[in-house]
Amino acid sequence: SNRVDADAFVSIHCNDAARSSAVNGSLVFYHMDSPLCLDLANRISERLGTEVSTIKKLGVRSDKTIYKNDGFAVLRLSSSVGVLVEAGFMSNASDAAALANPATQQSIGTAVANGILDFLLANSGRETRYVKGKVSKEMAPEPADTNPPLDNPFIQQDVIKLKGDK
Secondary structure (H helix, E strand, C coil), X not given: CCCCCCCEEEEEEEECCCCCCCCCCEEEEECCCCHHHHHHHHHHXXXXXHHCCCCCEEEEEEHHHCCCCCCCHHHHCCCCEEEEEEEEECCCHHHHHHHHCHHHHXXXXXXXXXXXXXXXXXXXXXXXXXXXXXXXXXXXXXXXXXXXXXXXXXXXXXXXXXXXXX
């Protein structure tokens, strides 16, 4: 997201509660005490709660509840507004079954996309890039291959547009 000056960064994961298989639900983490990151997290969480009926919504939390001094590296190193979405718990049988279902996967993707859209529309006059300053080259993660694998059925290459693309 830093290399392409993204307006927002969203990292989507599946959680695991090694201590208890009873823990379930979706959770959206935002970075430290950032009001814009909290806004994005709330909007995505709301959409997950209303658009994904098979996994309950746990809400939002600051990443400082896990790492109190510096939060999650993936959020700390993003210069734009960012959140980490935990779509459900793989350690919970009900969540795991829902997460394996293509219809639930589609619902999660749609809910996250709608939450991002809600955020961008509500903040159209605000700068969401560089809210935490530019990340130095020493701290930036190594660039990944920018071309997704062609054999991945979940990626539609013609749908992904970068700023400046026509």
